Amino acid sequence: MGNLPQDSGDALRLVRGLPGEVRLGEPLCHHTTFRIGGPAWCFFVPENREAFVEAISRARGEGIPWFVLGGGSNVLFHDRGFPGLVIATKGLLSLQANEEKFFAEAGVPLSALVSKGCSALAGIPGTVGGGLHMNAGTQAGSISRYVLSVEVLGHDGLPRRISVEECDFAYRSSRLQRLHLPVLGAEFTVPKVEATSTEELLWRRQSSQPVGLPSAGCIFRNPPNAPPAGWLIDRAGFKGARLGDALVSPKHANFICNLGRAKASEVLSLIERIREGVRRVFGVLLEPEIEIVWA
Numbered sequence: 001m002g003n004l005p006q007d008s009g010d011a012l013r014l015v016r017g018l019p020g021e022v023r024l025g026e027p028l029c030h031h032t033t034f035r036i037g038g039p040a041w042c043f044f045v046p047e048n049r050e051a052f053v054e055a056i057s058r059a060r061g062e063g064i065p066w067f068v069l070g071g072g073s074n075v076l077f078h079d080r081g082f083p084g085l086v087i088a089t090k091g092l093l094s095l096q097a098n099e100e101k102f103f104a105e106a107g108v109p110l111s112a113l114v115s116k117g118c119s120a121l122a123g124i125p126g127t128v129g130g131g132l133h134m135n136a137g138t139q140a141g142s143i144s145r146y147v148l149s150v151e152v153l154g155h156d157g158l159p160r161r162i163s164v165e166e167c168d169f170a171y172r173s174s175r176l177q178r179l180h181l182p183v184l185g186a187e188f189t190v191p192k193v194e195a196t197s198t199e200e201l202l203w204r205r206q207s208s209q210p211v212g213l214p215s216a217g218c219i220f221r222n223p224p225n226a227p228p229a230g231w232l233i234d235r236a237g238f239k240g241a242r243l244g245d246a247l248v249s250p251k252h253a254n255f256i257c258n259l260g261r262a263k264a265s266e267v268l269s270l271i272e273r274i275r276e277g278v279r280r281v282f283g284v285l286l287e288p289e290i291e292i293v294w295a
């Protein structure tokens, strides 16, 4: 995966002169909702989009592994961490609105979109960049339904705006994800009336999910032409299964929770056991919804 970085001097040189905060060896468990993940070789929080673009361009130019981190609510980092540059978007928070539409930068929390009327996203703990990357959503709809256009950093190193059609959004996937395109921000429209209220969605979540325990949300995508992943995992006998401090939630079998000191390796072993068990019992191969970063 690219050139392996050498020492801390190299890490500091990579982001030298860029406005933002840099930390060497930053534990990624501090930046994921799973509370799992070892140190990042270099952890950089750019202050503005220019620094975000430049940091990625430099890493690309030097062949150093890089990873864009939003709210960290859909990732499982290795216990050994990430041997490259992790660029966190939490400094990219600009939100400009008029009456019909608004532009939100990559680090804006999805909860801010809910406040603007995108109620289908109620309760999803991520950012605009992470939400667009995997087309986050609920039973009431996905983020793509509100998108007018997305601003990305092209492979040529230049920012450009692409239409919603070009993003090719589908169930928990997008072309942004397939082409590994960093998202700078997006323009959204807001429907006047939504079928499902924010309160109802939050209530459903509260009553069906292990809210309060560290997790990364649903581990697996719901498979096509089959019952939901949670149902399959439950009926294959994995509800409540535990490995170390990694627990298949007794409340919602598609969640793995961290009871305190769960290791990424334990979560991954549970994932493999569940996949194999569900395949054996139902003949269905579950695909992870979370991003497993095993660089």
Ligand SMILES: Cc1cc2nc3c(=O)[nH]c(=O)nc-3n(C[C@H](O)[C@H](O)[C@H](O)COP(=O)(O)OP(=O)(O)OC[C@H]3O[C@@H](n4cnc5c(N)ncnc54)[C@H](O)[C@@H]3O)c2cc1C
Pocket: 033, 067, 068, 069, 070, 071, 072, 073, 074, 075, 089, 106, 107, 123, 124, 125, 126, 127, 128, 129, 130, 131, 132, 133, 134, 135, 136, 137, 138, 181, 182, 183, 184, 215, 216, 217, 218, 291
């Ligand atoms: C309790 C809980 C409940 C959840 N419920 C739901 C739900 O109902 N529906 C749902 O869809 N998801 C749900 N999730 C999963 C998660 O919140 C969403 O997938 C969310 O969109 C992830 O956003 P993030 O900013 O946290 O992304 P991260 O976890 O930081 O990153 C996820 C992926 O997106 C990429 N990414 C992040 N920012 C950018 C960017 N600017 N440009 C390009 N790529 C980027 C990362 O590189 C990574 O590949 C839940 C998670 C938890 C913990």
